[in-house]
Amino acid sequence: MFAVLRAARKSLKKSTAKLALGLSVLALAACEPGAFPVNGGPVINTDKPVPVALLVPYESAEPGDLALAQSLENAARLAMADLQGVNIDLRVYPTGGQAERASAAASQAVADGSKIILGPVYGGSAKLAGIPAANAGINVLSFSNNPDVAGGNVFILGPTFDNTANRLVSYAKSHGKPRIMLVNGDSAAENAGAAAIKNAVARQGATLVAEQSFELSQQGVVQAVRPIASAARNTSADAIFFTSGNDGAMPLLAQMLPENGIKSPDPQFIGLQRWNVPASALSLPGLQDSWFAIPDQQLTANFSNHYSAQYGQPPHALAGLAYDGIAAIGALVAAGDQNALTAQGLTRGSGFVGVNGIFRLRADGTNQRGLSVATIQNNQVIEIDPAPRAFAGAGY
Secondary structure: OHHHHHHHHHHHHHHHHHHHHHHHHHHHHHOOOOOOOOOOOOOOOOOOOEEEEEEEOOOOOOOOHHHHHHHHHHHHHHHHHHOOOOOEEEEEEEOOOOHHHHHHHHHHHHHOOOOEEEOOOOHHHHHHHHHHHHHOOOEEEEOOOOHHHOEOOEEEOOOOHHHHHHHHHHHHHHOOOOEEEEEEEOOHHHHHHHHHHHHHHHHHOOEEEEEEEEOOOHHHHHHHHHHHHHHHHHOOOOEEEEOOOOOOOHHHHHHHHHHOOOEOOEOEEEEOOOOOOOHHHHHOHHHOOOEEEEOOHHHHHHHHHHHHHHHOOOOOOOHHHHHHHHHHHHHHHHOOOOOOOOHHHHOOOOOEEEOOEEEEEOOOOOEEEOOEEEEEEOOEEEEEEOOOOOOOOOOO
8 A cells, every 4th residue: 555655656746747847838838929719710621521630649658658549549440430421531640749749740730731630648748739730720629638738729638627526516515515625635636636626616605614735655644644534523524525546645545534533424535536446446445435426337338348349458548538539520520510620619518428428628628527426335336426418508
């Protein structure tokens, strides 16, 4: 368990570096002359194959990037085969997992006549790729989940902390758990998650009764347990919302808090991350009766089976984003509208049906996804509130 926490610190350092890159690129983009027009985008001829650029990290030196790139391309091509009456001319461009190469790839895609860009993966790459695309009036559907790089012509397809926090706080309040305590590790990623939780608490009219952060180390977690337990009791918190995952501090917190008299469901433990990953975490006593959000499990299983039948192996965890991107493009083009790939088309209120459930793109470049609420009981994941199958209203 302690070894897992040490390994997680290395992963968090890498995540922090990527987030910092995204923020620095954001400042760079802000200096670019001219702003992408509201509802901007290309005019397309729906009677001909629509040129779509796919930017993926082929030629990267990072472990795992090649397999990720291949799985994203496979999923995109699987989606193309499933389209009805829509022809897409998919053009694949390697980014090497680097922001500068992503920008060059986007420039080449524009020169080659692409009408929309799908990818790249990393936030910094997405923001730099968005600059030449914006200059050409082209929108970007990135696989990133970093909201700091969204906006203008850059949309992110990855699930966001804001979306997950909003779903869980809404469920907590409607089920008699409005008094929420926030607990987070002191890192860029977990601090961003904490901000999302606080925004969701305010948005849903719940009450933030306490906050407790801790240093991401074994000693930091151990020292924080008693203050967390004391604050939970003193504030009569209905729920404790954690930003940590099972690759970080959560296994240790789930062990030590019950030893100090704080155990779900009183107060209710809520996780911003998916506590059913890895599968071995399901046996942790401290995570029983906790709440967390998961994608629509039936649709997720359908996609995994479909992909495995075609390619002989399971899809990468992010592969569904490429399928979603092609499916959204196909649904818009099928309507025969020459403005299908403008921001107005991409942000239609009804959204789209993706492989992990419904989703829609928002005007600020972020997204909203339909999620289920799940718990762990008897070492098994139980869905306690199914994901919606359609959007109601304009969203949060």
